[in-house]
Amino acid sequence: MTWFNAWLERLYQTFIVADRYSVLIDGFKNTLIITFGAFLIGLFIGTVVAMIKVFADGNPKLKILDVLCNIYITVIRGTPVVVQLLIFFFIIFVSAKNGIPVAILTFGINSGAYLAETIRSGIMAIDKGQTEAGRSLGLSRMQTMTQIILPQAIKNILPAIGNEAIALLKETSVAGYVAVVDLTKAGNQIKNTTYDNINPILLIALVYLALVMIMSWLLGILERRLRKSDRR
Amino acid sequence: MIDVKNLEKNFGKNNEIHVLKGITETIHKGEKVVIIGPSGSGKSTFLRCLNLLEVPTKGQIFFEGEEITNPKCNINAVRQRIGMVFQHFNLFPHLTIMQNITLAPVKLKRMTKEEADKKAMALLERIGLPEKANAYPQQLSGGQKQRIAIVRALCMNPDVMLFDEPTSALDPEMVGEVLDVMKDLAKAGMTMAVVTHEMGFAKEVADRVLFMDEGIIAEQGTPDQIFNNPQNKRTQSFLSKVL
Numbered sequence: 001m002t003w004f005n006a007w008l009e010r011l012y013q014t015f016i017v018a019d020r021y022s023v024l025i026d027g028f029k030n031t032l033i034i035t036f037g038a039f040l041i042g043l044f045i046g047t048v049v050a051m052i053k054v055f056a057d058g059n060p061k062l063k064i065l066d067v068l069c070n071i072y073i074t075v076i077r078g079t080p081v082v083v084q085l086l087i088f089f090f091i092i093f094v095s096a097k098n099g100i101p102v103a104i105l106t107f108g109i110n111s112g113a114y115l116a117e118t119i120r121s122g123i124m125a126i127d128k129g130q131t132e133a134g135r136s137l138g139l140s141r142m143q144t145m146t147q148i149i150l151p152q153a154i155k156n157i158l159p160a161i162g163n164e165a166i167a168l169l170k171e172t173s174v175a176g177y178v179a180v181v182d183l184t185k186a187g188n189q190i191k192n193t194t195y196d197n198i199n200p201i202l203l204i205a206l207v208y209l210a211l212v213m214i215m216s217w218l219l220g221i222l223e224r225r226l227r228k229s230d231r232r
Numbered sequence: 233m234i235d236v237k238n239l240e241k242n243f244g245k246n247n248e249i250h251v252l253k254g255i256t257e258t259i260h261k262g263e264k265v266v267i268i269g270p271s272g273s274g275k276s277t278f279l280r281c282l283n284l285l286e287v288p289t290k291g292q293i294f295f296e297g298e299e300i301t302n303p304k305c306n307i308n309a310v311r312q313r314i315g316m317v318f319q320h321f322n323l324f325p326h327l328t329i330m331q332n333i334t335l336a337p338v339k340l341k342r343m344t345k346e347e348a349d350k351k352a353m354a355l356l357e358r359i360g361l362p363e364k365a366n367a368y369p370q371q372l373s374g375g376q377k378q379r380i381a382i383v384r385a386l387c388m389n390p391d392v393m394l395f396d397e398p399t400s401a402l403d404p405e406m407v408g409e410v411l412d413v414m415k416d417l418a419k420a421g422m423t424m425a426v427v428t429h430e431m432g433f434a435k436e437v438a439d440r441v442l443f444m445d446e447g448i449i450a451e452q453g454t455p456d457q458i459f460n461n462p463q464n465k466r467t468q469s470f471l472s473k474v475l
Contacts (some may be wrong), residue, residue: 006239132285133322133381137388138312147335151326229326229368 014196015203025188028207032102034182035169041108042168043161046115049073051145053116054123069116076113082174084110089178099180103172111168118160122153155226162219166212173208185205233392233423234259234282239291241277247289251277253447254291259392266434266455269444270470275427278444279396282425283307283314296391312340315385319397319417321377323369323384329356330365333384355383359413363377375406392423399430405420431475435459443467 015021049069056066060083076084088106089099096102128150139142154161176185187204241252251274259265267275280286282293282308284300293301300310300400324332333355334348343351356362359379369377378398385393395414399407410434418424418437428434434441434455441458443466445452451464462468 064246127320127322129318129322130318130324132317133316134336135308136285136307136311136314136318137284137314137385138310138340139336140308143339147339148324152324154328229328230370 010196011199014190014194014199020190023181023186023189024183024203027181027183030100030175030181031169031172031183032211034100034107034172034175034180035165037104038107038111039165039168039174040189041104042111042115042164045109045112046119047150049112050119050123053120054145055141063148073113073116076110081107081110081171082177083120085174085178098174099178102178103175103180103182107168107172107175109170111164114164115161118157118164120141122160123149125156126152157228158219158223162216165219166215169211169215171206233261233263233294233296234425235292235294236282236325237292237294239278239281240289241274241281241286251447252281252288255447255449257442257449259423259425261391262399262421262423264418264437264439265426265442266438266440267425267427267442267444268429268431268434268458268470269442269450273444274447275442275444276396279394279425279427282394283311283316283318312336312342312388313391315388315390315393317381317385317393317395317398319377319400320379321369321374321401323377323381326368328366328368329361329372329380332369332380336384337387340388348387352383352387355386358416359383373406374402375409378402378406378410382410382413382417386417393417395424395426395428397427397429399428400429423467429474431459431471443470 015024019069049072052062052065052069055061085103085106089096089102093102122147130148130152131144134148135141139147172182173184175182176188181189183204187200189201194200235253235269236257239252239255240250243249243251253274255278257379267279269275277286284293288301291301292299295310295314298310299305300307324327324335324406327335330349330352331341333352334343334345337343337348337351338345342348353362353365356365359382361376361379364372364376364380369380372380380405382393382398398414399410402410407430411430414424414426414433426433436455438455440452441455442449443458445462445464445466451458451462451467458467459471462471
């Protein structure tokens with residue numbers, strides 16, 4: 001088993017010596033913070049944009065907002081997220097010292113554009129009778145949306161929202177472009193200092209995989225909880 | 233209670249489909265008005281205009297003297313006093329029966345949660361479904377769903393109830409239970425406007441029957457006049473097909 005011992009020694013040299021693993025832990029934390037923060041921002045923006053687009057349908061007063069939302073979706077979906085990150089860090093927030101808030105904002109804005117369309121499709125799929133029933137009881141448009149339509153829409157699009165969250169987690173791996181040490185950047189740094197081209201990369205791949213599996217598992221639990229009204 | 237003046241409604245991109253062609257009508261307090269007519273005659277559209285689920289193209293509608301077709305009117309406040317029951321029930325599938333009934337009164341601050349729960353329970357007792365309080369709509373039969381939908385509207389203490397073909401989507405054996413609830417409601421003095429194909433119900437409950445055809449009220453009168461001695465040719469031919 002000499003190769004095994006050699007491998008263990010290699011791992012020790014790569015990750016333990018000089019406490020290099022602490023870079024990975026920090027990177028892991030940053031990846032989680034960026035993903036979570038960006039997802040919350042994305043969910044908020046996505047919901048607001050989807051609602052504006054739905055309300056604007058047949059309401060000329062919201063026409064301008066609708067156009068702005070369309071521009072937002074077109075621009076964000078039409079450019080790579082890395083480029084957006086560079087624009088935000090080097091052009092808009094020139095004086096930013098810390099890349100993490102910029103990364104959270106950029107990924108949030110990026111995710112919002114995709115989530116907006118997902119959420120809108122969920123809203124459109126709810127039967128018109130639900131809105132009519134809500135409005136006929138005297139609920140306002142907004143109350144009908146938040147109390148009746150959105151809860152049903154979110155339940156239906158949960159798998160798609162999960163997709164977006166998973167994609168977002170992996171997209172944050174380009175955060176290293178703007179001086180953020182995320183998981184990928186941390187692995188890369190260790191690779192460069194130790195000349196170990198294999199283990200750091202495989203390790204971060206495993207970490208991403210594990211994170212995605214945990215997210216899928218949590219989503220499954222959430223979905224089952226929301227489905228409880230479907231049982232007969 | 234409800235005054236309708238020269239109501240017109242057009243549909244389509246260029247308003248090319250003329251569904252209501254000038255309706256003037258008054259529904260009085262406590263009156264039970266049943267609207268019959270062939271499909272496409274505009275009877276559902278007429279009913280849906282009364283709480284502005286359809287916005288009229290022309291004409292005015294007054295509810296208790298307030299012009300609801302005026303853009304300045306707070307339609308949400310008016311709708312709290314106009315209950316509506318739909319052909320397809322439109323219960324909220326993600327909420328329990330209790331939550332379905334109490335959502336609007338609580339959110340609109342008409343009642344506290346406790347008051348709403350108590351009233352909902354009393355109404356459920358009245359229609360014989362108290363044990364379904366914590367069930368979800370998918371667990372109920374069509375007839376049960378529609379009775380719950382009626383209760384949901386009633387929990388807001390409306391002044392008038394609109395019924396848009398409440399039994400058309402039901403299995404025949406469930407029509408009776410829904411009509412029974414509506415008859416009880418009528419006996420209790422509720423003002424009602426009902427679009428229906430249930431001629432038996434019209435005969436028994438209606439104070440007045442409106443026969444609609446091609447966007448106008450072609451004929452109206454007591455059930456006795458309409459069913460036993462219709463004057464209009466279209467009324468005669470319609471009734472000969474459905475009776």
